[in-house]
Amino acid sequence: MAAVLAFTFRNWRGHRAIVAAIVFTVAVATISEVVIPIFAGRMVDAVTAGVDEASDAWWALGAMLLLAALAVGCRQLFFYGITVLTTRVMAFVARDAFARLQRFSTDWHANNFAGSTVRRITRGMWALDMLHDTLLVAILPSILVLLGSTWVLGTVWPALGLVVLVGAIGFVAMTVLLSVNYVAPAARLANSWDTRVGGALADAITCNAVVKAFGAETREDDRLAKVLGKWRSRTTRTWIRGTNAGTAQNAFLLLLRTAVLGFVLLLWMRGQADAGDVALVLTSYAIVHGYLRDIGMHIHNLQRSVNDMEELVTFYDQPMGVRDQVGAPAAEIGAGRIAFEHVTFHYGGHAEPLYRDFSVEIRAGEKIGLVGRSGSGKTTFVKLIQRLYDVNGGRIVIDGQDIAEVSQASLRASIAIVQQEPILFHRSLAENIAYGRPGASLAEIEQAARLANAHDFISALPKGYATMVGERGVKLSGGERQRVALARAFLADAPILILDEATSSLDSESEHLIQEAMERLMADRTTIVIAHRLSTVQAMDRILVFDKGRIVEEGDHASLIRHADGIYRGLFERQALELAKGWAA
Incomplete structure (x- = not known):
């Protein structure tokens, strides 16, 4: 009290x-x-x-x-x-x-x-x-x-x-x-179960598509009934x-x-x-x-x-995730050169660090592919660039500036990211695209949509750019959501671009449109692509192969494929074999 x-x-x-x-x-x-x-x-x-x-x-x-x-x-x-x-x-x-x-x-x-x-x-x-x-x-x-x-x-x-x-x-x-x-004491316990009721309701409602896909309405009814019984x-x-x-x-x-x-x-x-x-x-x-x-x-x-x-x-009483230094200046990022300098990092609760004395440099305007097995450190690499976590040792520098010494908002405004599963707000298409640049005019929004190959499908909608997309963009197909996310990145016009396998799980027509838009988007930008399908990084300037928090191989596709016992070659051959089996079937 x-x-x-x-x-x-x-x-x-x-x-x-x-x-x-x-x-x-x-x-x-x-x-x-x-x-x-x-x-x-x-x-x-x-x-x-x-x-x-x-x-x-x-x-x-x-x-x-x-x-x-x-x-x-x-x-x-x-x-x-x-x-x-x-x-x-x-x-x-x-x-x-x-x-x-x-x-x-x-x-x-x-x-x-x-x-x-x-x-x-x-x-x-x-x-x-x-x-x-x-x-x-x-x-x-x-x-x-x-x-x-x-x-x-x-x-x-x-x-x-x-x-x-x-x-x-x-x-x-x-x-x-x-x-x-x-x-x-009884009221405190009752409130904790009231909170769980809210969580259980939100969990089932937001995942309703999965519930319907498995015909699990009765199962979810029973699950909520148990929580309500405790409440x-x-x-x-x-x-x-x-x-x-x-x-x-x-x-x-x-x-x-x-x-x-x-x-x-x-x-x-x-x-x-x-x-x-x-x-x-x-x-x-x-x-x-x-x-x-x-x-x-x-x-x-x-x-x-x-x-x-x-x-x-x-x-x-909760600690803030990442704090800005008092009076932290805005980041001044133009060329987009990124350097990890002797970085050590481990997630809270993990005894061993994922990165230990980790160093790598990405040149301004260079296009980099990140490859490796699940848990090898690819996603953590881009999260640290965005400063979603602070490093435990060493530093990360962009254009000569330690990212821990500049404001987070200005840093992230200089980085455009297109996720594997893009998240849209339950707002209009125009608002979602303009999220990367508040105050953008409708003409600028439409131009970004054209560059992302999204203008045609948006114009065909009854309300066009005023169409509400539903929670997390549920009213749009996967390819449409991806193109809206690309349009948002075009409008943001950031010097650094991060792509998290933006063409996975799409039909061939959507993949072609998105791949074409991505090539335009990557021009003249420092680009980092997290690759799940290696076909998407074959044209990269350099590929970094991660394993247990270390870069074990690096080079372009042609050089890496020549390493007979290399991890990259093994991953590439396995995916090629799976693709061949798919075609044969």
Whole structure:
């Protein structure tokens, strides 16, 4: 709870004036309610004294109405203030959490469900609304009422004031202990399963094409049912514990009410209290009782909102994947010369480094193919160039600049990448193509699409470049997605280009169109191609053959194929044999 409250108070710092106005208006409204019973007692005294004291009764009524009107006006003001404060903080927290998530490491995103992550943010964001209401609209007035009413009663009968004060403190202490030690642990576990429900739903929905392909709808229904079963049992236990805590609180309040009312009757029997005094006690305690009854619910809501925010707050304890140096300058990349200088790198949790004292140079404008078995270090090579990870030793230099010393955004803006499975946003085709250069004109977007051999199929669509592509581009074929990704790279016009086997798993017509577009795209750029099919790297200036994090062979296709026992030749002959078998079949 302490971490969540500290997080909340930190977010109030930028809104000190609004918070101060809320506290002031809450205090005025609450004090007005506390003072009203005093004038209620005077009214009763005036009424019991007879008609001669009518002016006192009317004066007391006027004071009560004035105080009530003041309370209503102040409530209107603080509800307006808390609305402004809450919406501002909710928007800021959501934006800030999203910004942090965007900068978490690639590994973090690979190990967390997107649906679960979204659920954590949205649940935490809305929990802020309840937390603000609970702290400022509920608990703060309750504390003021308890203190004020205790003071009012204590000024007349100190012993009675002490009974109310001790009873109120005991009730609050019991409520907090029940909430923190009895309800909260169950709620925390229920929330973790709520997060898993979000993850399971998102996982099945985003992979619906695979579900349909295997006729696995019933299987996925059963899988979700198991997760929901766990969620239901954990949530049921949480709610039952909340009910039990509420019953204990009501029993305590019954005992306190009995003590207070019994005490005032005893005072009346002894002649130490008249009708007005009894009215004062009854009115004051009615207010105290109402606030005490509600404070149990408020503390429960406070704990619930804290539980809902805990997973969001833990985002702020997560280390950022890769951090820019303070004041890191923008990268100035033109020619695109890349050099790995004695680089050592290992993934977190791996005992042995993948690269150890690894050095290689790629000349400006050179076209390089990366070849090797799975896990040999090809993909890691391009991830390090993008600085998705920081190296553990040595450095990577582009055009004489250590990439660890320049801003990541400027570095990646100088690198265009076309992935094996291109990812598109559920936005228009124009927006997807322009993602590489925000603010590009429609004419520039269309020109990039023409260079990528995408303009014809886009123009044939009913809405053309305004067509929405669906989540991850699901409305387009694989070849169409690939050409849109190439158009995005054309428009980015970066000096360094990375291609992750952009023609694999495509029909021959799409492969021809994409291969043609790729040749145009590679012109006058430093190009790195991760090759799964060796036919795509035969025209490269140089081929680097990776094995267990080392470059074991390098040269062009013609020179490498002459190495009788070479890895490249072995891979090439195996693929050629598989292709021949395919043709024979």
